[in-house]
Amino acid sequence: MTSAxxxxxxxxxxxxxxxxxxxxxxxxxxxIFAPLITPYSPNNSSFAPMLTxxxxxxxxxxxxxxxxxxELIWGARQSLYVGFAAGIASTIVGLVIGLIAxxxxxIVDDILSYVINxxxxxxGLPLMIIxxxxxxxxxxxxIIFVITVTGWxxxxxVLRSQVTTLRSRDYVAAARFAGDGMWRIIFREIMxxxxxxxxxxxxxxAVSAILxxxxxxxxxxxxxxxxxxxxxxxxxxxxxxxxEGQWAWLFAPGFMIAxxxxxxxxxxxxxxxxxxxxxxxxx
Amino acid sequence: xxxxxRRGIMLLLxxxxxxxxxxxxxxxxxxxxAEVMLAKFKGKGNMSPQAIHAxxxxxxxxxxxxWQQYLQYWHDIFNWNFGVSYTYFPFxxxxxxxxxxxxxxxxxxxxxxxxxxxxxxxxIWAAWKRxxxxxxxxxxxxxxxxxxxxxxxxxxxxxxxxxxxxxFPNSGGYAATMNPGFNMAFIGSAxxxxxxxxxxxxxxxxxxxxxxxxxxxxxALNEDYVVLARxxxxxERTLAILYAAxxxxxxxxxxxxxxxxFVVSGAILVELVFSYPGMGNLLYSAVSNEDFPLxxxxxxxxxxxxxxANFAADVINxxxxxxVRRGGGDA
Numbered sequence: 001m002t003s004a005x006x007x008x009x010x011x012x013x014x015x016x017x018x019x020x021x022x023x024x025x026x027x028x029x030x031x032i033f034a035p036l037i038t039p040y041s042p043n044n045s046s047f048a049p050m051l052t053x054x055x056x057x058x059x060x061x062x063x064x065x066x067x068x069x070x071e072l073i074w075g076a077r078q079s080l081y082v083g084f085a086a087g088i089a090s091t092i093v094g095l096v097i098g099l100i101a102x103x104x105x106x107i108v109d110d111i112l113s114y115v116i117n118x119x120x121x122x123x124g125l126p127l128m129i130i131x132x133x134x135x136x137x138x139x140x141x142x143i144i145f146v147i148t149v150t151g152w153x154x155x156x157x158v159l160r161s162q163v164t165t166l167r168s169r170d171y172v173a174a175a176r177f178a179g180d181g182m183w184r185i186i187f188r189e190i191m192x193x194x195x196x197x198x199x200x201x202x203x204x205x206a207v208s209a210i211l212x213x214x215x216x217x218x219x220x221x222x223x224x225x226x227x228x229x230x231x232x233x234x235x236x237x238x239x240x241x242x243x244e245g246q247w248a249w250l251f252a253p254g255f256m257i258a259x260x261x262x263x264x265x266x267x268x269x270x271x272x273x274x275x276x277x278x279x280x281x282x283x
Numbered sequence: 284x285x286x287x288x289r290r291g292i293m294l295l296l297x298x299x300x301x302x303x304x305x306x307x308x309x310x311x312x313x314x315x316x317a318e319v320m321l322a323k324f325k326g327k328g329n330m331s332p333q334a335i336h337a338x339x340x341x342x343x344x345x346x347x348x349x350w351q352q353y354l355q356y357w358h359d360i361f362n363w364n365f366g367v368s369y370t371y372f373p374f375x376x377x378x379x380x381x382x383x384x385x386x387x388x389x390x391x392x393x394x395x396x397x398x399x400x401x402x403x404x405x406x407i408w409a410a411w412k413r414x415x416x417x418x419x420x421x422x423x424x425x426x427x428x429x430x431x432x433x434x435x436x437x438x439x440x441x442x443x444x445x446x447x448x449x450x451f452p453n454s455g456g457y458a459a460t461m462n463p464g465f466n467m468a469f470i471g472s473a474x475x476x477x478x479x480x481x482x483x484x485x486x487x488x489x490x491x492x493x494x495x496x497x498x499x500x501x502x503a504l505n506e507d508y509v510v511l512a513r514x515x516x517x518x519e520r521t522l523a524i525l526y527a528a529x530x531x532x533x534x535x536x537x538x539x540x541x542x543x544x545f546v547v548s549g550a551i552l553v554e555l556v557f558s559y560p561g562m563g564n565l566l567y568s569a570v571s572n573e574d575f576p577l578x579x580x581x582x583x584x585x586x587x588x589x590x591x592a593n594f595a596a597d598v599i600n601x602x603x604x605x606x607v608r609r610g611g612g613d614a
Contacts, residue, residue, distance in 0.1 A: 114293075114296065117297060118296075118297050118300045118301065121294075121301070121586075121589055121590060121593055122301055122304075122586060122589070123544075123545055123548050123585055123586075123589055125548070125551055126548050126566060126581070126582060126585050127582075130308070130570070130578055130582055131308075133573065133578065134308060134309060134575075207430060211430070211432055214432045214435075215432065215551075215552055218432070218434055218552065219551075219552070219555070219570070219571075220571065221570070233432075233434075233435060233438075236438075237556075242438065242441060242442050243446070245446075247442060250438055250439070250442065251439065253435075254436070254438070254439070255431075257431060257432050257435070258427065258430055258431030258432070258435070261430030262426060262427050262430045262431075264430075265429075266426070269426075
């Protein structure tokens with residue numbers, strides 16, 4: 001426990017990281033305690049539709065008569081879930097493929113590198129949209145799947161090149177001579193040296209997953225009946241929130257996405273700074 | 284030279300995979316989108332038997348083997364025959380793309396170049412004045428700007444400048460009362476309509492360039508040759524621009540060449556929000572109408588441009604960076 005704290009202390013002392021962690025923490029708390037801090041259920045559509053912000057409805061009501069503020073707080077759950085699930089999934093896929101490509105010699109590396117390159121070149125958003133459009137059912141699992149398929153390659157490339165430099169180190173050679181198998185060497189010897197890269201990769205993937213999910217949901221490619229920040233923007237756009245002067249309904253979900261994204265980027269900066277001493281500020 | 288040949292082969296392979304993926308996707312998906320598509324086409328009425336046959340071939344609904352379909356698909360690609368759009372029937376996919384492409388090329392092309400030049404400049408400046416108030420302000424503003432959903436920013440801009448105050452038009456690529464043509468009035472109207480979309484794209488994309496350049500620049504400023512130059516007493520300005528920036532800009536140039544390839548795909552969400560008549564909007568309408576021929580055509584177009592841009596990036600790198608020329612580089 002003390003050693004874990006020892007690692008976390010410089011992280012906490014970094015101003016960027018602390019700001020980011022606090023921001024993410026608040027959003028996570030919001031999601032957990034949603035039933036306690038919202039006045040109504042997000043599915044309660046018994047209010048007058050299209051109200052502008054007032055004391056009863058802090059952010060107004062939707063076209064279906066739901067309370068926007070309650071939707072916003074509850075929406076944190078769905079957005080966090082999709083963002084982190086897709087972030088974790090693409091990190092794992094990228095990690096496994098990157099490690100194998102970097103460690104395995106010859107033809108395996110050639111084929112995997114080729115696949116990585118193909119996925120890096122194909123533009124993400126159009127591919128996401130097309131995959132989602134062909135799919136027969138729309139829902140959060142589809143969004144997670146589509147984001148994973150289009151998002152793993154970047155991490156895989158970064159990790160692959162790191163592994164190729166670590167592969168020839170003495171301690172890896174020693175492990176090999178001691179008779180360790182490929183998987184043991186990869187996970188016990190090589191991976192611990194790349195934790196910061198993996199962490200940075202995960203944070204980057206989570207940010208693009210959150211933005212990607214918001215984009216897909218905004219286009220109506222998610223399940224419009226699920227309550228998330230992306231679908232809130234979809235309904236706001238499609239029921240003319242702009243024309244009705246419903247600025248709060250339009251502003252709030254995007255702002256929350258921006259705050260969550262910024263928080264993760266800040267944490268990523270701090271991880272970068274710790275892993276790469278050249279980026280550290282002087283003094 | 285060997286490097287370029289290797290990269291060229293690599294990219295041709297990529298192109299082949301992407302085009303094959305484009306061919307396989309509608310055929311692999313569950314629920315058979317092709318059958319649905321054909322039923323929709325038949326619902327349009329007055330289609331010649333040849334047209335029906337062409338659609339069947341394109342969607343893989345006739346009884347030919349997958350291999351024969353694949354050959355036919357390549358044959359069509361080389362003849363610029365992407366079939367008939369369902370949404371804009373009876374216009375062909377090629378016709379629709381030709382209509383939308385110029386709008387996107389101009390709007391996104393110009394903003395991409397502007398964003399690169401401004402972002403890189405700001406990045407050099409921020410790295411040079413590292414740690415100053417200016418650096419931290421600019422960097423944190425851009426960090427925030429690059430992590431919000433850009434379509435959301437576009438919506439806010441429309442709300443403030445298109446509805447609350449009608450400084451700018453809130454949708455379209457030109458005034459609805461005009462006919463497209465090469466006259467001053469039309470071009471003026473087109474420029475006027477493009478200001479707000481261009482601004483939103485600029486704001487959300489500047490940050491990426493700025494941050495990347497700043498990081499490269501900071502790394503370059505710590506290199507030994509810069510330290511030596513400083514020890515020799517060269518002025519800071521010379522150091523920053525002629526020594527550090529020249530090297531730091533290389534990775535940015537590569538990204539820039541690649542982003543020019545992405546121009547064709549348009550800024551899908553911004554074009555949608557502004558109802559801008561470009562490729563992004565066309566792709567959206569293809570998707571929302573389940574217009575698979577149009578989707579396939581657009582995706583093919585995007586992939587080809589991106590691969591070409593990647594090759595251009597490699598060529599530029601070979602010219603700019605002697606290390607790539609000599610070492611052969613890592614593919």
